[in-house]
Amino acid sequence: MKTVFFSTGGRAWWKLLLACTGAVVALAALGSLARGPVPERATLAPASPGPGAPPPPRLPAPRQAPPVVTVARPGDHLVALTFDDGPDPRFTPQILALLGRYRAHATFFVIGKEAEQHPDLVRAVAAAGNELAVHGWSHTSFQRMSAAAMERELVQSSRLIQRLTGRRPRLFRPPYGRFNPTVLRVASGLGLTVVLWTPGHDPFDWAGALPGLIVQRCCSRIQGGEIILLHDGGGDRRNTVRALGTILERLRAGHYDVVTVSEMLARAAGPEAGAGAGPAPAPPRATGSGSR
Numbered sequence: 001m002k003t004v005f006f007s008t009g010g011r012a013w014w015k016l017l018l019a020c021t022g023a024v025v026a027l028a029a030l031g032s033l034a035r036g037p038v039p040e041r042a043t044l045a046p047a048s049p050g051p052g053a054p055p056p057p058r059l060p061a062p063r064q065a066p067p068v069v070t071v072a073r074p075g076d077h078l079v080a081l082t083f084d085d086g087p088d089p090r091f092t093p094q095i096l097a098l099l100g101r102y103r104a105h106a107t108f109f110v111i112g113k114e115a116e117q118h119p120d121l122v123r124a125v126a127a128a129g130n131e132l133a134v135h136g137w138s139h140t141s142f143q144r145m146s147a148a149a150m151e152r153e154l155v156q157s158s159r160l161i162q163r164l165t166g167r168r169p170r171l172f173r174p175p176y177g178r179f180n181p182t183v184l185r186v187a188s189g190l191g192l193t194v195v196l197w198t199p200g201h202d203p204f205d206w207a208g209a210l211p212g213l214i215v216q217r218c219c220s221r222i223q224g225g226e227i228i229l230l231h232d233g234g235g236d237r238r239n240t241v242r243a244l245g246t247i248l249e250r251l252r253a254g255h256y257d258v259v260t261v262s263e264m265l266a267r268a269a270g271p272e273a274g275a276g277a278g279p280a281p282a283p284p285r286a287t288g289s290g291s292r
């Protein structure tokens with residue numbers, strides 16, 4: 001055969017080549033059958049189940065509610081003032097006095113370790129009808145924290161607030177407004193609604209804005225449902241205190257009631273929820289970003 005193979009050219013050579021190729025392909029196919037089918041790509045769809053087979057398990061899509069940034073309901077003339085980073089013995093009492101003068105109620109997102117240092121201030125905030133909410137224990141950004149560390153901060157802060165006021169906090173604002181899906185999941189698992197602020201209503205008091213500018217940024221473009229970011233701690237807040245009287249005056253002139261975030265959520269959820277049920281998810285417009 002070898003002699004024939006080499007000595008005969010043309011047609012005989014091609015016949016032999018085709019025969020050999022056919023044999024190789026056939027052997028390969030047999031080997032493939034022995035091993036079972038091999039998917040060409042990892043992205044191949046799974047084989048469909050045979051008749052009577054149970055349907056494949058469906059994994060739930062882990063979607064957490066986005067942070068609340070506004071709670072608008074047509075006809076409501078409500079605005080929520082929020083104060084972060086306290087309590088602070090220099091500024092929190094002055095802010096409480098101003099709120100009381102205007103029969104206004106605000107939400108205080110306190111830092112756990114500050115609240116621990118000033119328990120009487122926490123009680124005073126609650127006793128005046130304001131809402132206490134969680135802003136973390138150490139004011140560390142949650143963005144790069146492990147889920148376990150987040151949980152420790154939130155549980156420790158919530159327990160302290162509950163111990164001091166007798167009420168379990170319902171709201172959490174992550175420090176610096178920074179969050180990720182894990183923050184939303186951990187907070188939600190602990191029964192905390194994540195609240196930021198309405199875009200355009202961070203008056204930058206944390207950055208030293210003058211009182212006139214704080215008033216302007218707080219009070220312009222108010223339509224009802226806004227959550228306004230202010231600070232009663234974390235630095236020199238004299239400008240915030242100076243601005244607050246004018247802010248409350250202007251909101252009163254515009255016939256806006258200044259209420260806590262939870263009250264705004266409850267009223268937006270309807271009369272049934274307002275009668276005592278917990279806050280319902282609000283229609284968020286967008287997420288805030290940037291500051292504290």
Ligand SMILES: [Zn+2]
Nearest residue numbers: 084085176292
């Ligand atoms: Zn803060």
